[in-house]
Amino acid sequence: MRIGFAGLGNMGGRMTACIVRAGHEVLGYDVRPENIAAAGARAASSAGEVTDGSDIVLLSLPDSHVVEAVVLGDDGVLARARPGQIVVDLSTAAPDSTVRLHGLLAGRGVAYLDAGISGGAAAAEKGTLTLMVGGEADRLDEARPVLELFATNIFHCGASGAGHTVKLLNNFLNAIALSATAEVMVAGKKAGLDLEVLLAVLNASSGVNFATLNRFPRIIHGDYLEGGLTNSLMLKDVNLYVELAARLGVAGLNAAGPVATFGMARALGYADRISNTVVDAIGDLSGGVRLQEKP
Structure with missing residues (x-):
């Protein structure tokens, strides 16, 4: 599974580094290019390029406004998405926005899982985060091998929006x-x-x-x-x-x-x-x- 990551800040960068240490290549995008290099990822020029080159796209962004900009932008996730992909939003976001994005991506045949995280920077560094996930359980099962590279506890909490709730x-x-x-x-x-x-x-x-x-x-x-x-x-x-x-x-x-x-x-x-x-x-x-x- 080709792995992409948009948002390599305090948490996203640490999660990306866990994936890289496990021997996987990550295609990464961040507004600060130095964050991509620090996490050990291969640089992409946009979230759209990350989506185009990945089977699973992970997002770790500050809030719903930024998530929506990254997903819905001209060269964003939705513009380059293709059927069968999985997008996992690891941000802390408004559930209403999450459900809306889930519907838009579902229309393209793309799964959108909302995965709240807990454990802070220390757990992200060690790969021992807890994830609380909303969305389709079968698509979570597909994503689980990637998520387990940085999380030790993964809970399926229900339908879209449940994880962020x-x-x-x-x-x-x-x-x-x-x-x-x-x-x-x-x-x-x-x-x-x-x-x-x-x-x-x-x-x-x-x-x-x-x-x-x-x-x-x-x-x-x-x-x-x-x-x-x-x-x-x-x-x-x-x-x-x-x-x-x-x-x-x-x-x-x-x-x-x-x-x-x-x-x-x-x-x-x-x-x-x-x-x-x-x-x-x-x-x-x-x-x-x-x-x-x-x-």
Whole structure:
């Protein structure tokens, strides 16, 4: 199976590198040509050229606006697609847009799978991501050997749009856990607590979450796990969840916290920094607090 990849940024580049390390050639396109070379891919001049030269096309793009531009552009995926191909969208995107693109590509005999990813840059680097996939199960089975080159958990979540819906639900919980834990850690620092002990207590108690287990044990020593989701992208994901909840008629009672927190981080200059730096933004408003001791 010939493999193509459009969008070789923080996540796409790492996934591409996993495929290349497994011995496969990847035809890649990115607006930054240096990303293609860094991932070890062979360069294409457009998403259309990637599509023309591939049996399976993987997308990893910032949002639905960019996905639609790449798929629907004059030299995009749809323009060069042919029957039997599989397109896997690994972006975090609006489910309504996903379903629309699925229908357009289906009209050309092309499968469009929406595959939300979880695990961050570290899992992408190691090839241990979790994928939540929407679309036809039989076409997922065809794509699975390629997806398993960078993912260890692959869940079929339902029809088109289901994968991106599950991704938004997961990212909303992730945003709540990260923003709330950041606030708690700043409070612990100002209270004079030993942060190692605080985390040990939280991780043995009912406050345990992904951030207490995997993020803050490194953040308190100055390692912010650079390379993952930025504060701007986290805010985008939370807002997509808010739109989804409104469309479904679900009372979005818990969205105000992460919307305010990541919006504040963006306003304070942390927009393009990894979302873990939200703790520093909270610290800025709390008297210049930093969790780690200055050397």
